Amino acid sequence: MINKKVANINEALQGVSNNMTFMLGGFGLSGIPENAIAELVNLGVKGLTCISNNAGVDDFGLGLLLQKRQIKKMISSYVGENEEFERQMLSGELDVELIPQGTLAERCRAAQAGIPAFYTPAGYGTEVAEGKETREFDGKMYVMEEAFKADFSFVKAWKGDSAGNLIFKGTARNFNPVMCGAAKITVAEVEELVPLGELDSNQIHIPGIFVQRIFQGEHYEKRIEQRTVRQRD
DSSP: OOOBBBBBBHHTTTTTOOOOOEOOOBBBBBBBHHHHHHHHEEEEESSSSEEEEEOTTTTTTTTTHHHHTEEEEESSSSTTTHHHHHHHHHTTTSSEOOOOOOOOHHHHHHHHHTEEEEEEEETTGGGGGTTOEEEEOOOOOEEEEOOOOSSSEEEEEEEEEETEEEEGGGGHHHHSHHHTSSSEEEEEEEEEEEEESSSGGGOSSGGGGSSEEEEEEEOOOOOOOOOOOOOOO
């Protein structure tokens, strides 16, 4: 019987070391691998390259790694909510590669599918295309983008089983699915971990073939990045 369940977060992150490249799922603070990020902070690994849609906020998500100066390079599409990120970027302490959001997602998906590169019109004629191959198709110019290469992918799902099959819930089904299987090792943390056979096969979003390690997380804070409410009349 296939069993990818690991006992705890320490076992899940075995092999993590300095100067690695990590993918981290989530969008804003929705669906981020909170347990994995907290353990990376505890381990104190440094010189990291992190691929994530955003960089968290100052005291949560990837912002915790930035506070400890553990990240040397961020590859993201949006970073506007993190003052420490801005400070490190402007001071030259942090290397930053900003990518159109669709391109970021497709570079993850390409890695997941084993596709080395693809062409996209996004970014042609801008700084995004500098130093990259361009090519015309049917009268329109495209930029060649290479698939990401990462050591670990850390994702968060709502529910999973011991074989690594995953179900995502709501807006947490964002960058997490395309990062599964897009690195050498995919570590999935879930809110509920069940025995093999208990998940409805028609509801599974990512099959276990894309996951190497799975564990049940705990103490999910699930912060809201910005709460906007309407004023009462």
